[in-house]
Amino acid sequence: MxxxxxxxxxxxxxxxxxxxxxxxxxxxxxxxxxxxxIGGPLGxxxxxxxSGLAGVAAALVSLGTLALALGVWRSGHCLIKGWSTPDQFWRACYSDLPVVHVSSPLAERSLPWVGEGAATGTAPLPGLVMWLIAQVSPAAGEGLAAQQWVFALWALACVPLLAAAVVALVSLLPGSPWQAAHLAASPAVVLLALVSTDLLGVTLMVLGLWAWRRDRPWVCGLLLGAALLVRPFPLLLLAAILLVGIRRGRVLPALQALVGTALGALVVLLPLVTVAPEALSSAQLWWGQPAGNGALQAIPRLLGSTVPSWVTTTVAVAGWVAALVVGVRASRHRRLEVEQVTALMLLVVALSAASLSVQSGLWVLPFLALGATRWSEHLLWALAEGLAFLATWLHLAFASDPGRGLPGDAYALVLVLRAAAWAWILWRVGTRPARVAPGQRPVPSSTPARAVSPT
Structure with a gap:
């Protein structure tokens, strides 16, 4: 055998x-x-x-389901007692879904942007998803039961979302499918997957990359168009596809992906804006807002200085321009693939962002899987991400109890550590040669597998 x-x-x-x-x-x-x-390495x-790649995918999906279950367990206090301030910060179990549900028109099963208490900062696709969850939830209103049902339904929805992303990564890595564990079994999934609906955007982005690799540029564009309605990070993947595709003579597929992205966004936005034009409020609020939590740009505010909002916005826009310049230069290297160019651009955008929420770490995980990352590196990055996760909630609770919360100067130090971790891991992903070349298939079946001794 x-x-x-x-x-x-x-x-x-x-x-x-x-x-x-x-x-x-x-x-x-x-x-x-x-x-x-569990008894040591395999013999x-x-x-x-x-059972082939299907067996690997099934094992990894099981690990991902376990990670999500641990995320539910981690949120147990809020799930039992409710999501109330500042208790949800002390317990580090905050989640957008139950909080926004009871504080917006979602409690009445209405769209979140319309009516009293409108959640104007909610992005289009997350708002639509939360509205759909509110429709199928057995409990309505602002009580604990409504919060519990919303959170539980999202946790259940995360299982097929994570499974789809993991299966797509296994398909993209036929020569080293276990690398997909960097998404399925990451500690970041336990901490971040249930905080918001970002996992939906991550899954759509991974599926978009899968479609690009399978020469389906229209499908790729449609998926990326939907993903960018969660967060703008998929625009970086689209830019990388355009730059690398044009550089390698795939001009028509790259343009098809670009047009498909516009169509994918419009398919969601046009019906939504027709009913609720306020759904675009999140994009309007982004322009001219002060620096938010998690970003390096928030450090002056944390240390007591005041930075005009226009400066914050200018730096963020300049970061996107600089990221494109980095992408153009990186795409000239034949050995760098789409995901590596995207990682380098994401590095620049993250360091210059006006806000970098705790759940943004989920968007890094697919690149760790695709970038031949070692688990020692992954866990070092996850340690910094976990520290930032806890520090963010303690800093938010500082206003309620300064004696227990985290002051601004200490939180600023944590943000510097987190930024350094992001820069280090994304640089490693973007510059290290891929372990498995894109499109590589497993060893032909006529080649017998040799026994490999455990290391």
Whole structure:
């Protein structure tokens, strides 16, 4: 019996062995040590991926489901007691969905942007998703039951969303499918997936990249168009597709992806704006707003200085322009692929952003999977992200109880550490040669898999 796949049954012709994928417990020292809790790394004769990529995907989806379950457990205090301020900050269990639900027209099953208490800062697609959840929730109104149902329904919806993203990553990494664990099993999923609807945008972005790699530029554009209605980060992936595609002679597919992105956004926006023009309020609020939590630009405010809003906006816009310049230069290198160019541009945008919320870390995870990241590197970044996660809630609670909360100068230091972690990990992803070349397929079935000793 080989390590890469099943052998034939007795009395039958042996089937060709599956490719000898590098199993993390063999190749990554961190994973090998972590498996000590379940008996250690896989043995030399273990069957790994016996049912092909589908088996790997199923195992990773199970890990992702476990991570989401841990996220629900982590939010247990709020799930039982309700999402109230400042308790939800002390307990680090804040979530947009139940909070916005009870404080906006969603409580009456109306669109969140219309009526008394309108959630004007809610982006179009997240607002639409929260409205759909409100429609199917058995409990309405502003009570605890309504909050519990909204949170539970979103947690259930996250399972197929995460599964779709993981399966797409496994498909994109046929030579090293276990790399998709950087999304499925990341500590960031436990902390961030249930804070907001960002996981929807991340999944749409990953599926868009999958469609691009499968020569479906129109589908890619439609998916990216929907994803950017969650956050603008997918625009960076679109820019990378255009730059790399044009540089490599794929001008028509790149333009098709661009047009498809516009159509994908309009398919959602036009009906929504017809009913509720206020759905565009989040884009209007972005312009001219002071620096928000999580961004380096918030540091002067945290230290007691006042920065005009126009300066904050100018720096953020300049960051996007600088990111495009970086993307143009990076796309000239033949060895850099779309996801690597995107990571380098994301680095620039993150460092110059006017706001970088705690859940923004979810958008980094697909690039860690695609960038041959080691788990030691992933966990160092996740440590900084977890520290920023806790520090943000403690800083928000500082106004309620300065004796227990985190003051501005300490929070500023955490933001510097987080920015350094983002810069380091995205630079590593953007400049390190990919472990598996895009489009590479597993070893041909005629090549038998050799036994690999565990490291």
């Amino acid at each position: 080989s390590d890469g796949g099943p052998a034939g049954r007795p009395g039958e012709g042996a089937r060709p062995a599956d490719p000898p994928w590098a199993v993390p417990s063999w190749s990554d020292p961190v994973v090998a040590r972590a498996t000590g809790a 030399r004769l273990a069957v790994v991926g016996g």
